[in-house]
Amino acid sequence: MPWLAELALHLSRALHLAVLAIAPTWLSPEPLPPSALALSGALSAAALAAALGLSAWFAARMDTRLARNGAALLWLAIAAALAVPLYYRGPRAPLAQGAVLVAVPLWAALATLAAAAAEQWLGSAFKHRRMGAAIVVIGLGAVQLVGAAPLLGSPERMWWAALRRDGAHLRAVDELARPLRERRKLDELDAVAARCLKMHPAAAAPAAPATCACLSLRAEARLHSRNAVAALRDAEAARERCPEQKSARAALAEALAVAGRPERARAEAQAALEDGGDPSRLRYALALALQREGRLSEARAEAEGAIEAGAGRKARLLAGALAILAGDLDGARARLAPLAEQDPSDAEALYNLALVADKRGDYNGARQGYLAALKADPRNADARYNLALLTFRAGILEESRHHVRKFIDAFPDDPRGQKLAQTTGTPLGAAGGGSAPPAPSGARRPPQEPAASSGSR
Structure with a gap:
């Protein structure tokens, strides 16, 4: 990814994290990359810069130590929002795991700025105006964070929350399924797929584009249970709804091979490979197809190639x-x-x-x-x-x-x-x-x- 696109994505994630620090349940715990990346990055940069500018303007206008402290804390919170996404990305996602690291200085800044505003505008009639304003803001922050603690304390719950917001969240589906694959609890994959599809009942409609990843996962589960007919049905539905989704094409190629349609499986796998699909999955599907065709030496070469590609x-x-x-x-x-x-x-x-x-x-x-x-x-x-x-x-x-x-x-x-x-x-x-x-x-x-x-x- 070009560095400008990387920067735009990073700024978008930084703003997303700042919002999560204020209200952890408002947005997805792990955002999908925005479709208009350049525009999203520019708007995020403008929003973060505006927050910094407003805090500096407020401190200058109040001209009190409390206001300056609040502005400094806000700058610290935004610096944390910019730094934390550098860690909670890739294999260390979801992003919401870093929300507390930003929330602490952010809510402290909001409480300090609220105390400074109360001191300036409420007048001497309110004896404990600064403390009262700070307590109210800190209380609001505590309610938000305590209420979201079960979510923020469990990456699995975060991935489910991300999937609930977007049935096409491929990363969420993979993260929920991967531990089951690693522990070889493959019988439980079907339950994950069923829960995903239940979250998005519109996916049952023939034309619905959502939850293709969940259909592909259910196809995988049904392949494991040797229900090749049902697996092929799910894989074909996922492929039809999301022709651009590479995981759906790999699932279809494998299902076709297992269901006894090796020629079509081979054609699907080869076409997907040419389009830049995952070679570890597609070469495995190709090996299965070649095995079913009796071309055992070619099948073995493809299986070895799949292993080299990470299968x-x-x-x-x-x-x-x-x-x-x-x-x-x-x-x-x-x-x-x-x-x-x-x-x-x-x-x-x-x-x-x-x-x-x-x-x-x-x-x-x-x-x-x-x-x-x-x-x-x-x-x-x-x-x-x-x-x-x-x-x-x-x-x-x-x-x-x-x-x-x-x-x-x-x-x-x-x-x-x-x-x-x-x-x-x-x-x-x-x-x-x-x-x-x-x-x-x-x-x-x-x-x-x-x-x-x-x-x-």
């Missing part, structure tokens, strides 16, 4: 899965092991590491890995399936049949259950009835393909 868990998990499919078990482990170390409950990373051990013939490593994946996620059907086959191949028939029964009980609609029972010679009566299957054929089924998450990055 996180999803891209690393996909790169590890593609390395397994390419037979590069060392490369797969190099990508997957850090994920399991970072989060020992990452079921998909644990499953893929177990699959690496399985393909290497490491029985103990594979068994422990599959069990760890099931402990992290009891609904991991592939881990249970592979564990049954692994123990069957090792000749541990009772344990194998135990896992077969667990598989059929947990996943009664999975067609692999009947074949697994036949392969291992497991009677189905203990797993929900039915006659015993024929004797096992002794066929050795290969392990399932590696898991490539469609959850959050």
